[in-house]
Amino acid sequence: MSRLSPLRWLTLSQIWQERFYAALRSNAGQRDFDQGFIDRLQRRREIVEKNFWRLAIVQTVLLIALFLNAVVLQADISIAGLSAKQVGAMKELILFISATIALLVSILAAERQFLKTIGTAWAREKYSPEVFEFAGILFGDVTMQLPNFTGAPGRFRFTTKFLTTLYALLVVLILAWMLLFLFANLLIYAVIIIDVATAPSLPPFWSKAIVVYSAIAYGASLLLSVLLWLPRPYRDYSLTAELMELQKRSKQEYEARLKELARQNK
Helix, strand or coil: CCCCCCEEEECHHHHHHHHHHHHHCCHHHHHHCCHHHHHHHHHHHHHHHHHHHHHHHHHHHHHHHHHHHHHCCCCCCEECCEEHHHHHHCHHHHHHHHHHHHHHHHHHHHHHHHHHHHHHHHHHHHCCHHHHHHHHHHHCCCCCCCCCCCCCCCCCCCCCHHHHHHHHHHHHHHHHHHHHHHHHHHHHHHHHHHHHHHCCCCCHHHHHHHHHHHHHHHHHHHHHHHHHHCCEEEECCHHHHHHHHHHHHCHHHHHHHHHHHHHHCC
C-alpha cells in the first residue's frame, strides 16, 4: 500500500505549484491563464509587497521599543518618537497593536509567497529553460531578489572546489542565522509578555486579557510561518488514482502498468 501511496515531504509552495501546473495544462488553463492574468497577479503582488514591508517595519519598531523598555531603557531614551516612559505607560496598548500587526504580517507573507509561486510556475511553463533564469527575475521576490550564486556560471564554465566550499559555508551561515532569528523572536516575545504580565499599567483584567490575546496572536503568527516554510508529510495517491482510471478504461493498459511498477520496485 505504501508503494502505491508513498509519503512525500512537501512545502506549501510545492503543493501550490503542482496544483497550478495541473490547472495550467488543462484546456481551460491554456485559455484563461494568459498574459493578462499574470499582469493582474503581478499588480496584486506589488500591493501585497508594499503593505507587507510597511507593516513589518512598524512591527519591528514596536517590538524593539517594548523589549528595550522591559530590559534596559532609561526613562529619557526614545525610539522612533516613543520614550521609555511613554512606552511603559501604554505598553498593553502597544503590545495589542504589535501582536495584531504580527499576525497580519504573517498572513501577508503567506499571500506574497503564494503569488510568487504562481508567477514563477507560470514563467517556468511559458519560457524555455534557456531563458527562464533571466525571466524568473521578474517573477521572484519583488524586493531582495538575489542572483543564484550556486547556478552554472556559463555553458563551458564550472565552479572550483574553492567556490563550492564558499557556497556551502554560505548555506550553513544562512541556516544558522534563520535558527537564531527564530530563537530571538521567541525570546523577545516571551520577555515582552512576561514584562506586561508582571508589571501591568492597566487594571488586572484588561492587562491579562491583552496578554492572553497577544500570546495567541504571536503563537498563531509563528505557527503560520512554520507551516508556510517547513516541509510537511503527505500521502500521495496520484498513482492509485492513475491505476483506478486505467482499470476502468483498459484492462491491458492496467496490467501493463502494474508490471512496469513491479519492475521498478525490484
